[in-house]
Amino acid sequence: MVSSDLQELLHYVEEWGFFFDRWGLPRTAGRVWGWLSVCEPPEQSAQDLVEVLQVSKASISTNIRLLEGLGLVERASKPGARQGYYRLRADAFESIMRQRIGGVTQARVLAQRGIDLLGSGDPGRAKRLEATRDFYAFLEREMEVLLEHWRERRGREELVD
Amino acid sequence: MVSSDLQELLHYVEEWGFFFDRWGLPRTAGRVWGWLSVCEPPEQSAQDLVEVLQVSKASISTNIRLLEGLGLVERASKPGARQGYYRLRADAFESIMRQRIGGVTQARVLAQRGIDLLGSGDPGRAKRLEATRDFYAFLEREMEVLLEHWRERRGREELVD
DNA sequence: TCGTATATTCAGTATATATTGAACTGTAAG
DNA sequence: CTTACAGTTCAATATATACTGAATATACGA
Numbered sequence: 001m002v003s004s005d006l007q008e009l010l011h012y013v014e015e016w017g018f019f020f021d022r023w024g025l026p027r028t029a030g031r032v033w034g035w036l037s038v039c040e041p042p043e044q045s046a047q048d049l050v051e052v053l054q055v056s057k058a059s060i061s062t063n064i065r066l067l068e069g070l071g072l073v074e075r076a077s078k079p080g081a082r083q084g085y086y087r088l089r090a091d092a093f094e095s096i097m098r099q100r101i102g103g104v105t106q107a108r109v110l111a112q113r114g115i116d117l118l119g120s121g122d123p124g125r126a127k128r129l130e131a132t133r134d135f136y137a138f139l140e141r142e143m144e145v146l147l148e149h150w151r152e153r154r155g156r157e158e159l160v161d
Numbered sequence: 162m163v164s165s166d167l168q169e170l171l172h173y174v175e176e177w178g179f180f181f182d183r184w185g186l187p188r189t190a191g192r193v194w195g196w197l198s199v200c201e202p203p204e205q206s207a208q209d210l211v212e213v214l215q216v217s218k219a220s221i222s223t224n225i226r227l228l229e230g231l232g233l234v235e236r237a238s239k240p241g242a243r244q245g246y247y248r249l250r251a252d253a254f255e256s257i258m259r260q261r262i263g264g265v266t267q268a269r270v271l272a273q274r275g276i277d278l279l280g281s282g283d284p285g286r287a288k289r290l291e292a293t294r295d296f297y298a299f300l301e302r303e304m305e306v307l308l309e310h311w312r313e314r315r316g317r318e319e320l321v322d
Numbered sequence: 323t324c325g326t327a328t329a330t331t332c333a334g335t336a337t338a339t340a341t342t343g344a345a346c347t348g349t350a351a352g
Numbered sequence: 353c354t355t356a357c358a359g360t361t362c363a364a365t366a367t368a369t370a371c372t373g374a375a376t377a378t379a380c381g382a
Contacts, residue, residue: 187369187370187371188370189370189371216371216372217371217372217373218372219371219372219373219374220370220371220372223370223371224370
């Protein structure tokens, strides 16, 4: 290892915390993601996370569950081991894409609801919302295609690994 | 207008507030965006926004500036009029795409920094971060393509309008 | 140049939410 | 069955940030 003592790693992990923060997710969720990205071994117990990240086990529990719900992290119970272990999911990025597509869908639906609300009485007034809906509909379709391309690519790479 | 009294509109506007909220942006910024999406005329003064949205002019000022910064809203000073007017930008969606691409770039850079930090001493350990970087690099490239397609599409539509 | 309307800034407050310690639940070993 | 530990839940706290009212700055018209 060239220059990655624990101090540096934790500082780096903190940056993932900030990144999640700007995304509207708890900072600690980002710290967990960050740590699980660099730790050795890749599987860590809740206790490990409590100790290295210096946060309460309550917060670890909550944020692990959040990350599980987002499809970014999974439980990996080692046979014979008392506690559970956690690690990044191999298909985490598909989940991230799905999250994003979901957000886009919500925006499209919201725009459509506005169009319906304005009704047909005042033609032209809904033009702005139609533009919004069209944009998100476009984005939604294209991101689905992107996700499919990513899946294909991952499939090819797995054969190589 | 079929069924869009002010009450219903404001409730709808509020939903944009929630939407922005989940995006990590101030709720009031979402309310302004929402109102500017449905109001008549499309240009509104800060005073208009204060009255209809029932928030302080300080908050309107702050959030208008935020939306300007994001490239979603623009000033439209009417000739001869004292106050400025605000409206949605026609190219707001390009800005939204740029924002998103920017976020993706940050993630890619952050992953790369982690790879550099781990160094070459422990081959295989950086595999997770490499996967992260590769995903975001993929997404970054593809979203640039998407943005270009959107621009082309908008260009064609403008000729029709 | 002065006066007035409009817009911004800022310190203080309110609000929302992430985090914590402690209590509780479930589970597996002894 | 009992004990010990992992994990969750919950009420209380800490923290961050959005919002407000008041003061200040800016620009425009008389």
